[in-house]
Amino acid sequence: MSSTLEATQAGRESQAAVTPARLAFVTSTPLTVSEGSGTYVGIRELARFLEERQVRITTYAPTFWSPSFTLKRLLFNISIAKRLRAEQHDWVVGFDLDGFHYGRKPVAPYVASIKGVIADELQNERGFVRLMLSVQAAFERLAVRRAHVVVATSAYSRDRIVDAYGIPGSKVVIVPELIDLRGWAADVGEPRTDEADPPAVLTVAHMYP
Numbered sequence: 001m002s003s004t005l006e007a008t009q010a011g012r013e014s015q016a017a018v019t020p021a022r023l024a025f026v027t028s029t030p031l032t033v034s035e036g037s038g039t040y041v042g043i044r045e046l047a048r049f050l051e052e053r054q055v056r057i058t059t060y061a062p063t064f065w066s067p068s069f070t071l072k073r074l075l076f077n078i079s080i081a082k083r084l085r086a087e088q089h090d091w092v093v094g095f096d097l098d099g100f101h102y103g104r105k106p107v108a109p110y111v112a113s114i115k116g117v118i119a120d121e122l123q124n125e126r127g128f129v130r131l132m133l134s135v136q137a138a139f140e141r142l143a144v145r146r147a148h149v150v151v152a153t154s155a156y157s158r159d160r161i162v163d164a165y166g167i168p169g170s171k172v173v174i175v176p177e178l179i180d181l182r183g184w185a186a187d188v189g190e191p192r193t194d195e196a197d198p199p200a201v202l203t204v205a206h207m208y209p
Contacts, residue, residue: 021054021090022088022090022091023055023057023058024087025047025058025059025060025093025095026094026102027039027094027098028062028072028073028076028077028098029043029061029096029098031061038115038177039095039115039116042115042153042178043059043115045178045179047059058087058089060080060084062075062076064076068132069132070132070135070136073136073139074135077097077102077139078101080101081101081102081105084099085105085106089107089108091109092108092109092111093113094112094143095115096115096118096143097142097143099112099147100139100140100143100146103142103143103146103147104146106146109148110147111147111150111151112143112146112147112149112151114140114150114151114152114153114157114161115153116157117164118137119140119141119165120157121133122134137164140165141166144165144167145166149172150172150173151172152175153175153177154176155174157174
């Protein structure tokens with residue numbers, strides 16, 4: 001009995017030692033649904049899910065204005081890296097390209113969570129937007145190469161990350177986006193029985209050059 005209790009206690013201590021209690025979330029995506037779209041919602045739901053499980057989340061986001069979203073992302077990452085290294089975190093999670101500069105000299109393990117593969121997204125763009133996304137993709141490439149582990153939301157995204165950024169597939173883990181089913185059901189209400197003729201498909205998307 002004594003050995004069993006000791007083994008159980010040792011297991012609990014071991015689990016506590018490897019379970020991250022303090023996570024830094026690094027994102028330059030706007031922190032509103034109207035501007036940050038699905039990326040923001042995914043980050044928000046992940047933070048809520050973890051906080052409900054006693055994980056402390058500190059979110060780092062830009063607090064300054066810039067006429068260029070791309071420039072804002074780069075300046076934010078360069079400026080925040082020193083602070084991330086100085087503060088105490090068990091993991092630093094950067095979303096999309098965010099965290100690339102911290103990843104150059106990480107203190108806590110760095111996770112690159114890719115919500116949308118920028119190198120894949122820019123294939124559908126032209127002109128100035130494509131140019132700006134190409135710049136962002138170059139830094140997202142740095143992010144995934146410097147990260148200890150890369151998180152993708154689907155097998156498709158994992159394959160695009162591997163192909164576009166030249167990292168091994170074994171470095172990428174798939175974690176589907178979280179959906180708040182209770183909130184979804186409350187917002188949707190009773191299902192409608194009428195159908196469009198012909199059937200309609202609604203898509204909602206944002207691009208941030």
